[in-house]
Amino acid sequence: MNHAGHHIDGAVRHQADRTAEVTDPATGRVIRRVALAGAADVGQAVRSARAAFPGWRDQPPAKRARILFRYKELLENNAGQIARTVTEEHGKVFDDALGEVGRGIEIVEYACGAPELLKGEHARNVGPAIDSWSEFQPLGVVAGITPFNFPAMVPLWMFPIAIACGNTFVLKPSEKDPSAALRLAALFTEAGLPDGVLNVVNGNHEAVDALLTCPDIDAVSFVGSTPVAEHVYRTGTAHGKRVQALGGAKNHAIVLPDADTGIATTALMGAAYGSCGERCMAISVAVCVGDDTAERLVATLTDRIADLKVGPGRDPDNDMGPLITAAHLQKVRSYLDIGVQEGAALVVDGRRFNGPAAGDGFFLGASLFDHVTPDMRIYREEIFGPVLCVVRADSLQAAVELINAHEYGNGACIFTRDGEAARYFTDTVKVGMAGVNVPLPVPAAVHSFGGWKRSLFGDLYAYGPDAVRFYTRRKTITQRWPARDARETSQFAFPSGA
Ligand code: NAD
Numbered sequence: 453m454n455h456a457g458h459h460i461d462g463a464v465r466h467q468a469d470r471t472a473e474v475t476d477p478a479t480g481r482v483i484r485r486v487a488l489a490g491a492a493d494v495g496q497a498v499r500s501a502r503a504a505f506p507g508w509r510d511q512p513p514a515k516r517a518r519i520l521f522r523y524k525e526l527l528e529n530n531a532g533q534i535a536r537t538v539t540e541e542h543g544k545v546f547d548d549a550l551g552e553v554g555r556g557i558e559i560v561e562y563a564c565g566a567p568e569l570l571k572g573e574h575a576r577n578v579g580p581a582i583d584s585w586s587e588f589q590p591l592g593v594v595a596g597i598t599p600f601n602f603p604a605m606v607p608l609w610m611f612p613i614a615i616a617c618g619n620t621f622v623l624k625p626s627e628k629d630p631s632a633a634l635r636l637a638a639l640f641t642e643a644g645l646p647d648g649v650l651n652v653v654n655g656n657h658e659a660v661d662a663l664l665t666c667p668d669i670d671a672v673s674f675v676g677s678t679p680v681a682e683h684v685y686r687t688g689t690a691h692g693k694r695v696q697a698l699g700g701a702k703n704h705a706i707v708l709p710d711a712d713t714g715i716a717t718t719a720l721m722g723a724a725y726g727s728c729g730e731r732c733m734a735i736s737v738a739v740c741v742g743d744d745t746a747e748r749l750v751a752t753l754t755d756r757i758a759d760l761k762v763g764p765g766r767d768p769d770n771d772m773g774p775l776i777t778a779a780h781l782q783k784v785r786s787y788l789d790i791g792v793q794e795g796a797a798l799v800v801d802g803r804r805f806n807g808p809a810a811g812d813g814f815f816l817g818a819s820l821f822d823h824v825t826p827d828m829r830i831y832r833e834e835i836f837g838p839v840l841c842v843v844r845a846d847s848l849q850a851a852v853e854l855i856n857a858h859e860y861g862n863g864a865c866i867f868t869r870d871g872e873a874a875r876y877f878t879d880t881v882k883v884g885m886a887g888v889n890v891p892l893p894v895p896a897a898v899h900s901f902g903g904w905k906r907s908l909f910g911d912l913y914a915y916g917p918d919a920v921r922f923y924t925r926r927k928t929i930t931q932r933w934p935a936r937d938a939r940e941t942s943q944f945a946f947p948s949g950a
Pocket of ligand 1: 597598599600601602606624625626627655656657658660661675676677678680681683698699700701731732834836862903907
């Protein structure tokens, strides 16, 4: 059993005094221990990042980009190995893990454009012989705090762009699956990143709170559940930091009567049950417009669920792996009882599935509820498991109102062949990411990722152009070079451009 320590100042640091277990969710067995940093360990990582900052800030963006290009190549060459680590600790099927690494690499590709992204804005002759420009300067030391469900991709949403912008970084990954982040950091060092520019401290809420209150941290990027996101946002901003905190979700898919049921079913199977429903963009509610639409969809989903293969993620035949922990398995199972008590129809009960027996890991089959109503807890709360709720609505307008009334506003999609309906949906739905016949509308790397309402605390989204703004501070310089012999009188009127 190896040990997941920290990555500080370019080297692995072991810490044996405070540790937690890391479990393979497919077997339920402890596979390693992870260090739990306290304030002293966090302080060491922050000092390393602070010391590295001036040198890194002063590197030309093109030099930073060259290291990022090497990093991208190393990530591509090691994608399989990183994905295997993700499957081992998280449980998701290998292809899904490989997909997550690929999406992370796309962010590194975007960050390779640092010279273009940072070139600023220039305006000539804003006044008589006066030019001005805005430049985007790094903030200093940025902390990133990430969730268990994308142990490679979400860290890669953050540090490549922060570092491309000239910041140094301290990453605190999820203590449930810490190894992928350590590998990402080791590869960046191998690519030529100077020591201290990227540090990884492992730990739990104690390490997070140490980062949030540390005076030497300038900004915090957080991704995780809404209660913790709110805590991070409030504590971080109260300590003078710039904070973006992405939270939980309950993503709806509207299915209109004209949608192709087969296409919608195929899309919803992956979106609801892929990664065991442990995705912040997972579809957990299907809103069917009209009873006929609902009957058709429930029937086809039921058939398809019967074919779903549940088992260890390392077996390429499986579609769905285990949940992350025994406690989370119990939580998701408890929602099946809650839904039944609330009066929803449990059409498919995931507790009865063909797969590894209970005790052989944290497995649960796919579940399908019909006749779910907006007052039910299974509708209101984020379950974060393989549970899809079908809600029936009378009209497209009623379906959109339902989404708009929900506390979360991460993503939503619509299945239809009607362009006018699709346009109404994208115009009026209150979410940050909308899909038309696209079930998981995760924005490409050239856009930015984030939700509305209680799915995001802060103003700027993750990665893409918003991340460049989040990780930099605008400075606007106004410059005039008067002629050597100019004789001028003082102006007492407020200067204008004209
Ligand atoms: P989590 O909130 O439990 O943990 C996230 C991070 O916060 C971890 O690093 C953890 O160590 C730390 N943490 C946990 N409790 C804390 C506390 N009380 N104080 C300070 N820090 C604490 O989330 P999770 O279970 O790891 O991940 C699943 C959640 O993340 C889901 O709610 C999911 O929707 C959300 N998520 C959101 C997005 C998004 O982009 N909006 C993306 C991925 C995951």
